[in-house]
Amino acid sequence: MPIDYCDYNNPVFCCFRLGQPCSTHYNWLQKSLYLKVSRSQSWPTELERPSSPPQQPPLQQPQQQTQQPTRMMVKTFQAYLPSCHRTYSCVHCRAHLANHDELISKSFQGSQGRAYLFNSVVNVGCGPAEERVLLTGLHAVADIYCECCKTTLGWKYEHAFELSQKYKEGKYIIELAHMIKENGWD
Template sequence: MVNAGTAVKTYRSYLAPSQRTYSCVHCRAHLAIHEELISKSFQGSQGRAYLFNAVVNVSCGPAEERVLLTGLHAVADIFCENCKTALGWKYEHAFENSQKYKEGKYIIELAHMVKDNGWN
């Protein structure tokens, strides 16, 4: 039984505790495992960001065209499924051939994530 006023955290996916994971800095919901990290050399709207192949516990907003540092892209903002914080975006479409590798990938800004489990 849950007492009135007690918040209950529910996540769609839990990542194995033995894996190095990235979590939402605001609520600690799991976001990605280290093996899904593609690059640490990205820039988000609030500073440095990481590019991931796959993430969990996020929801996507509608896609919209934006001119980013690397050109025109169709992107959808992503939000933590638990606390609804805006984390970054998903690349839906890249208009330049040199940027096609980003399609279907996710940007999460460092300001919104923390390393958990198994980091030295």
């Protein structure tokens, strides 16, 4: 159902931001979608072409549309940590990953060697959680990757099944092979 009021002449920057067009742009959208579809249909060859041009059906407004969630492309912005602090960055693209103050432990083992445990990280995406048997027992973990270059960096502890390992829940492992030290390291 279209909304009744629109402030702008450009449909891209007005009511479409609300997820639905106004009545003016609703009609415009229906017409442009129809023309796009009708132009993309292939014409028959000369032998198959009828003597009269094909009739186009009249534009009809749908009776009732179900409200579907709109998909919007979201641009994630890169976070930058303060330059006065010692930071860890992605070795592949130099995006900031963690502040040294968030480091909990340096005594972890990753799949590619040593790894650090961090309380929080930035510029990192998280994959789906899965159960894995690690050196310290069964854990539910999710692989983490650099948001900028999409390189897998380590994992996030979602759930620890052993009571002694509960301190790891919500913490992040980043392997040393994927990060470098920046800003103020001597």
